[in-house]
Amino acid sequence: MRLPMWLTTIPWLTYIGLGLEGWAFLAQWIDTPYRAYALWAGAIGSNLIGLDFQRFTGPLQYAAAFIGNLFLALSLPYAWELRLLLAVPAVLFFAAALTLRQRFMHIFTYTRYLWVEPLLIGAGISLLGFLGYFTGQWPWPMFLVAFPSIVLSAGYIQDAPYIAAGAQGGYVLKVGDPVPDFTLPNVHGRPIQLSQFFPHNPVLLLFVRGDWCPGCHMMLRTYERYKDRFYAKNVVILGIGPDPLGVNQAMIRKLGVSFEMLSDPDFSVIRRYGNSYQNTFLQKTMAGYEAGVPLPAAYLIDRHGIVRYISSAEYVGEFLDPTTIFPVLEEIEAGEPFSLAS
Numbered sequence: 141m142r143l144p145m146w147l148t149t150i151p152w153l154t155y156i157g158l159g160l161e162g163w164a165f166l167a168q169w170i171d172t173p174y175r176a177y178a179l180w181a182g183a184i185g186s187n188l189i190g191l192d193f194q195r196f197t198g199p200l201q202y203a204a205a206f207i208g209n210l211f212l213a214l215s216l217p218y219a220w221e222l223r224l225l226l227a228v229p230a231v232l233f234f235a236a237a238l239t240l241r242q243r244f245m246h247i248f249t250y251t252r253y254l255w256v257e258p259l260l261i262g263a264g265i266s267l268l269g270f271l272g273y274f275t276g277q278w279p280w281p282m283f284l285v286a287f288p289s290i291v292l293s294a295g296y297i298q299d300a301p302y303i304a305a306g307a308q309g310g311y312v313l314k315v316g317d318p319v320p321d322f323t324l325p326n327v328h329g330r331p332i333q334l335s336q337f338f339p340h341n342p343v344l345l346l347f348v349r350g351d352w353c354p355g356c357h358m359m360l361r362t363y364e365r366y367k368d369r370f371y372a373k374n375v376v377i378l379g380i381g382p383d384p385l386g387v388n389q390a391m392i393r394k395l396g397v398s399f400e401m402l403s404d405p406d407f408s409v410i411r412r413y414g415n416s417y418q419n420t421f422l423q424k425t426m427a428g429y430e431a432g433v434p435l436p437a438a439y440l441i442d443r444h445g446i447v448r449y450i451s452s453a454e455y456v457g458e459f460l461d462p463t464t465i466f467p468v469l470e471e472i473e474a475g476e477p478f479s480l481a482s
Contacts, residue, residue: 150394153192154204160185161208164215182212183281190238190288196394197242197357205235209285216279218271226271231282233264237289241296242354246461250355251300257293261286292354299419306417307435313413315450319343319441322409324380324402327389332378332402338445341376341475345439346459347415348381351391352426356381356436359460360397363438366462367399374475375440380404382434407431413439440465442472 164182167175174181189204209231216227237260241248248256264286272278313319323333337343346363348356360379363370370377377399381388388401405428410416416432423429438459440449449468451459458464 151192151196151200153188154196154201157185157188157192158204158208160188161211165211168215179212179215179281180284182208182215183284186212186285187288190292193238193242193288193292193354194352197354198361198395202239202243205238206232209235212282212285216271216282217277218275222271222275226267227279227282230264230267230271231285233260233267234286234289237261237264237286238292241292242358245355245358246458249455249458250296250303252455254293254297254300257289257296261289261293298421302417302419302422302433303435306419311414311435311437311450313439313447313450315447317447319439319445319447320409320412322412324404324409325385326400326402327385327392329385332400334378335445337376337443337475337478339443341374341478342443342472343441344370344375344377344465345413345441346377346379347410347413347434347437347439348379349434349436350381350383351387353436355460357391357395359436359438360392360395362460363462364395364397364399369462369466370469373469373472374477375469376400376475376478378402380409382407382410382428407434410434413437438462438465440468440472443475448472 161182163172164178164185166172167178172178186205186208189201189208193201210228213227213231214223216223218227237257240256240260265283268279268282319334321333321335323331326332334343344363346359348359350356363377367377379392379397379399379401381401381403382405383391383403384405385403388403391397392401404410407416411431415435415437417435419433422433436459438449438451439447442448448471449465451464
């Protein structure tokens with residue numbers, strides 16, 4: 141059964157999580173029912189915010205991770221100096237471990253500096269350990285706050301060698317190659333053929349892994365923010381992902397993306413362009429990825445159908461930095477004014 145659109149485009153889990161953490165904070169001074177469970181409820185709220193990273197990954201989630209965890213640290217029944225010196229840094233380390241790679245994916249990528257998150261998580265757990273040891277009151281709910289960052293970090297560490305192996309030698313297409321044609325449906329089911337834009341317009345193709353991918357959310361938001369730079373030269377922007385039409389429609393609505401998103405559920409285009417790799421664990425745990433796991437990438441194609449730029453396969457994360465495309469964008473011939481009606 142398909143969920144209503146409004147239910148999939150609003151970050152309910154983030155709001156509920158912040159509410160639970162706010163309750164934990166206020167319960168210090170207000171005698172409320174079930175007050176004894178407020179800290180545990182706040183810790184669950186922190187996990188709900190972490191869970192929403194997979195669906196939204198935006199400024200609200202970044203702010204909620206830090207602000208909500210700060211509420212929890214200040215809710216602990218310790219002297220204020222212990223809260224500020226040990227509890228607050230600990231939970232902020234957890235928030236940083238959850239958010240840093242997503243926010244600065246173009247630097248960290250999917251495969252670099254994989255020691256950063258474990259270091260932050262370990263530092264946070266150590267501070268909480270000191271807090272419990274010195275006071276004799278172990279802050280067990282606070283250890284639960286580390287869970288989302290542990291899961292996310294473990295996922296990147298597990299996936300990194302497979303991405304590196306799959307991206308070795310670059311993608312199938314190279315700069316200077318003619319781009320293979322394809323036809324895929326947009327979110328309204330209307331077929332979009334790549335060659336219909338040539339020789340009238342350049343095209344920017346953005347391959348994403350799916351709605352479950354936090355880095356891909358950042359990618360789509362980033363290019364939405366810079367879209368006028370591409371539209372100034374009448375470049376058509378097309379996103380391509382393996383999700384079905386309804387999922388794509390909900391994703392671009394919740395992310396505020398205005399350009400076309402195309403659906404490639406059978407990986408026909410993703411494989412032809414070489415934007416996939418094999419990871420047995422992910423393929424067994426995610427439905428619809430039996431053919432492989434997509435690699436996010438950006439391609440700039442001139443109005444004559446020739447590839448002029450491809451984001452780095454070695455550092456999968458460069459796709460999040462449009463400034464690497466701008467020098468090539470300035471060199472290509474501008475297209476004609478266009479309009480894509482749904």
